[in-house]
Amino acid sequence: MYGITGYSNGYHQNQQQHSSEEKRGGGRRRRGGRRSRHPPGFRVSDHHHHYYNNDDDDNKQEQKAPPPCTDFDMAYFHSYAHVGIHEEMIKDRVRTDTYRAAIMQHQSFIEGKVVMDVGCGTGILSIFCAQAGAKRVYAVDASDIALQANEVVKANNLAEKIIVLHGRVEDVEIDEEVDVIISEWMGYMLLYESMLGSVITARDRWLKHGGLILPSNATLYMAPITHPDRYNDSIEFWRNVYGIDMSAMLQLAKQCAFEEPCVETITGENVLTWPHVVKHVDCYTIQHDELESVSTRYKFQSMMRAPLHGFAFWFDVEFNGPTNSPTNNHIPSLLTGASNNNHIDGIQKKKRANPNEALVLSTAPEDPPTHWQQTLIYFYDPIEVEQDQIIEGSLTLSQSKENRRFMNIHLEYSSGGRSYVKESVMR
Secondary structure (H helix, E strand, C coil): CECCCCCCCCEECCCCCCCCCCCCCCCCCCCCCCCCCCCCCCCCCCCCCCECCCCCCCCCCCECCCCCCCHHHHHHHHHCCCHHHHHHHHHCHHHHHHHHHHHHHCHHHHCCCEEEEECCCCCHHHHHHHHCCCCEEEEEECCCHHHHHHHHHHHCCCCCCEEEEECCCCCECCCCCEEEEEECCCECCECCCCCHHHHHHHHHHHEEEEEEEECCEEEEEEEEECCHHHHHHHCHHHHCECCECCHHHHHHHHHHHHCCCEEECCCHHHECCCCEEEEEEECCCCCHHHHCEEEEEEEEECCCCEEEEEEEEEEEEEECCCCCCCCCCCCCCCECCCCCCCCCCCCEECCCCCCCCCEEEECCCCCCCCCCCEEEEEEEEEEEECCCCEEEEEEEEEECCCCCCCEEEEEEEEECCEEEEEEEEEC
């Protein structure tokens, strides 16, 4: 546990030792190279903390103690000590430039204020906030990358402003409320790796009433796709290998290529319909239990005749100010009428509507590529669909009981009178 009573040296190191390289859950492992997201920390608290809801500053209510830090968590956090993960994220110019632009766009909320950076990594967002005039920045990270972050802070003569805390946000202690929380918490498929929970914890413990959260909200989308090149490269290839019939490999090839979700880059040409909103996240109001399971029903109408190879998932995040973000005024204005529900979850959009002209970081196929790319769930066998043919079903995303950072995916889909089920795990 780290109690902060002064602000001079800026670095508080966790002394707990751990050896977890061989444990599962230590970051993403994807074909072609996994990328990991910022970790929220690895240390089990020595005491039970009391968390507070800032909705009523005069009547703060105690909340339950933080979840214990598991071996999976420790291995996951340990993976973030590798500089390559942070290099890849920083070199993602769409990501990093958008965050810097958001900080400068909200400079009036940051200047002279106290900021918390949840999952600070190398500390670049904390430094951006200091450059924007923040009075003090708490840079929290559980990974040993916090050692380097502290050196970066000192090298830029910011040790009096940026306090690096080495530990889980669930376990560290600071002695003041914060005006701003910033975090780059998004994983593949938005919710993979469950880091949003740490942002919720930081919000409920420290954010002042009327404070700012960046990003303010996020939206996860899905859409059916056709991707014959990918299918041909991975599956059809085996039908004729140097003139040899190796089609006996087909079933194994399908299982190996498509059993788990794939992180790849597609284009708008691969997408068969307008996207469906799986989940809208308001960072000011979302609660922990909403992350345990997300379900939606969808109904698409194909815009073309093509083989349906699976579904793609991507997300947007917006950087709104606090006066706009805690409301539902981000409901898109251009809809296809796929749902009678007025809530944003479950609708389809012809395009992203941005009525407040908020800054948007998008991982959509039609936008410039990011290191998140898109997440693809492929079918073992394609379905031939005609133009205007209906594709419908349901989706459930749930945290794994084995490791809450893993995501169980239950996908039901039907088209042309036939129904199918696809189960997979993102780990």
